[in-house]
Amino acid sequence: LPASIKEPLFAAYNNCNLDKVKAALADPDVITMVQCAPAVRVGIAEDFGAELGTVAAGKLAAALHKIGFDRVYDTNFTADLTIMEEGTELIKRITEGAGKLPMFTSCCPAWVTFLERNYPDQKDHLSTCKSPQQMGAIFKTYGAKLDNYDPAKIFTVSVMPCTCKEFECNREEMNSSGYQDIDVAITTRELAYLIKDMDIDFNALADEDFDQPLGEYTGAGTIFGVTGGVMEAAIRTGYELITGKPIPDIDVSAVRGSNAFRTATLKVGDLDLKVGIVTGLANVIPVMEDLKAGKLDLHFIEVMTCPVGCVSGGGQPKLLLDSEKEAAYESRTKGIYTHDAELPIRKSHENPAITKIYEEYLLSPNGKESHHMLHTHYGTGENSFQK
Numbered sequence: 001l002p003a004s005i006k007e008p009l010f011a012a013y014n015n016c017n018l019d020k021v022k023a024a025l026a027d028p029d030v031i032t033m034v035q036c037a038p039a040v041r042v043g044i045a046e047d048f049g050a051e052l053g054t055v056a057a058g059k060l061a062a063a064l065h066k067i068g069f070d071r072v073y074d075t076n077f078t079a080d081l082t083i084m085e086e087g088t089e090l091i092k093r094i095t096e097g098a099g100k101l102p103m104f105t106s107c108c109p110a111w112v113t114f115l116e117r118n119y120p121d122q123k124d125h126l127s128t129c130k131s132p133q134q135m136g137a138i139f140k141t142y143g144a145k146l147d148n149y150d151p152a153k154i155f156t157v158s159v160m161p162c163t164c165k166e167f168e169c170n171r172e173e174m175n176s177s178g179y180q181d182i183d184v185a186i187t188t189r190e191l192a193y194l195i196k197d198m199d200i201d202f203n204a205l206a207d208e209d210f211d212q213p214l215g216e217y218t219g220a221g222t223i224f225g226v227t228g229g230v231m232e233a234a235i236r237t238g239y240e241l242i243t244g245k246p247i248p249d250i251d252v253s254a255v256r257g258s259n260a261f262r263t264a265t266l267k268v269g270d271l272d273l274k275v276g277i278v279t280g281l282a283n284v285i286p287v288m289e290d291l292k293a294g295k296l297d298l299h300f301i302e303v304m305t306c307p308v309g310c311v312s313g314g315g316q317p318k319l320l321l322d323s324e325k326e327a328a329y330e331s332r333t334k335g336i337y338t339h340d341a342e343l344p345i346r347k348s349h350e351n352p353a354i355t356k357i358y359e360e361y362l363l364s365p366n367g368k369e370s371h372h373m374l375h376t377h378y379g380t381g382e383n384s385f386q387k
């Protein structure tokens with residue numbers, strides 16, 4: 001369809017959440033805070049005519065400021081926070097027996113719900129960490145304290161490559177801040193529509209930074225956008241926390257790729273760390289059956305629902321042809337790794353804003369406050385759409 005037809009149709013379909021965002025932005029009594037997932041910055045420029053996979057982090061931050069959000073924070077920061085929590089949890093499960101192995105990642109709400117509904121007896125294998133989006137609970141707590149804001153007046157928006165994230169932020173347990181932690185999730189496409197609707201010339205924007213400190217991020221937070229990225233980010237930090245030495249090669253190529261299920265054994269001090277990466281829910285079924293049969297000899301498994309992780313999520317700019325999809329997934333993946341390589345800090349535990357939040361607020365990974373704010377317990381997956 002030509003854009004003149006497609007965009008109004010799209011807007012009509014999505015107007016509910018965008019109307020909520022616009023109403024919050026227009027209300028002088030409401031403080032608006034926004035966060036953006038890693039994959040959004042390698043997708044959004046496509047909706048403004050850029051080449052597939054163009055990295056547009058600076059223009060994205062500038063557009064969000066121009067739209068009028070009071071604080072422009074970043075899911076890449078909470079991805080770094082996820083690594084601190086999830087990495088510590090994994091180390092405790094391995095070294096102290098503090099939980100079941102293998103431990104599965106819990107960043108992808110479609111995967112979490114799939115496990116809850118189809119393999120409820122195995123849910124103790126899930127990391128108790130919330131996803132990076134939901135670790136945005138710190139915006140209405142620590143973020144409110146930083147600016148002396150009344151948390152009751154804060155409206156939090158997340159921009160996601162994902163059509164499942166709205167489901168996740170409406171889960172009834174996602175209220176550790178004392179309020180619904182994330183009020184609304186919109187997709188990359190919806191943000192592009194909002195930018196156009198507000199007559200913002202995206203391509204003419206000069207690059208800006210995300211706001212500090214909750215918009216400061218590392219390459220490790222960035223690679224959450226691709227399959228294997230959560231695993232690689234966890235290894236970069238886990239290796240150094242366990243051995244006390246710099247990781248020999250920061251590019252953990254053993255966990256990169258796009259095969260449906262791939263495994264690797266990595267030497268971490270005295271430990272042979274056995275990891276697995278799954279893309280696509282159909283591909284996780286044999287893995288779960290092996291787990292049930294006691295045939296799965298791994299410590300840590302990353303599962304993502306979309307073909308090559310979040311860069312290929314359903315909320316990213318629309319691609320009509322299969323050939324176009326393949327090129328886009330490849331280009332966006334390349335964009336993520338390029339952005340990672342260009343960032344000055346590439347390990348989550350070296351993010352100074354992460355050090356600061358633990359010093360000032362959370363105190364220690366997996367500590368009491370972290371458990372309250374950043375971890376959860378899983379149930380049936382049926383508890384959504386409560387509002």
Ligand code: SF4
Pocket residue numbers: 107108109110111161162163164165304305306309310311312313314
């Ligand atoms: Fe959403 Fe897909 Fe990413 Fe899962 S892999 S969080 S379904 S975009």
